[in-house]
Amino acid sequence: MGAAYFYHLTQQPLEAALPRLLEASLKRGWRVAVRGRNPRYLDWLDQKLWLEPEDGFLPHGQAGGPHDALQPVLLTTEAEAPNGATCVMSVEGAQVTAEEVNGLDRVCILFDGGDAAALERARSQWRELTAAGCGAQYWSDESGSWVKKSER
Template sequence: MGAAYFYHLTRDPLERTLPMLLEKARTVGWRCEVRATSRALLARLDEQLWLHPEDGFLPHGLAGGPHDADQPVLLTDTRGTNNAACLLAVEGAEVSAEEVQALERTCILFDGADPGAVQIARGQWARLTDAGCAAQYWSQESGRWEKKAER
């Protein structure tokens, strides 16, 4: 049974944090799904991931192509088809308790400078923990990532 890890972005932007988390997930062999609510953000992330890391390659694809099921990292605005073990939800994308429990890891990244994003994340925390999902809250307020809460 997996857990939901909430990442409160206060110092580094999504474009810096997401590749770091994807690299960690890929290191343990997990296929990943990055779920957003807008195709515009997914297109921007797709471009950014082609540039990261500077000394390597982070294989990924934008959903809608013929090889979605084969992508080690699939960027999508719907439920992915690449048999992911790790879901990274951004932009307030919906995540169900059943998904959290079925996956190895669910990461929910939200912008600490956006009050609406913070409110959505609080609602997700409440819904998921009330449904019995394990959850951790991580913040980089001090300059490095620290676990601030766990349920």
């Protein structure tokens, strides 16, 4: 049974935090689906991921290509991940369900602390998932590194 980890971005933008979280997930042997809501946003994020990490290569692709099943990290707007993801990273407030949390190794919900709508969406997701009995952790980078602030 997995858990939902909420990452409150206050000191770094998504394009800086996401590559590090993806690298850590790949080191655990997880295949990852980065789920967004807007294909144009995922295009932008795809370009950013080709620039990070500076000292290495972060293998990834966008859904809809001929090799989706082979991608260790797949950017998608869909709930189904053809790469067999065991971890979903939600960006832009993309929906995740309690069934996903319970069926995956990890669900990560990344949200911008400077965006009031993103904060409210993350709070709503926290309430929905914990009410459904999912384990959840809240992490903040306000000190410059990730610190766990709450757990249920």
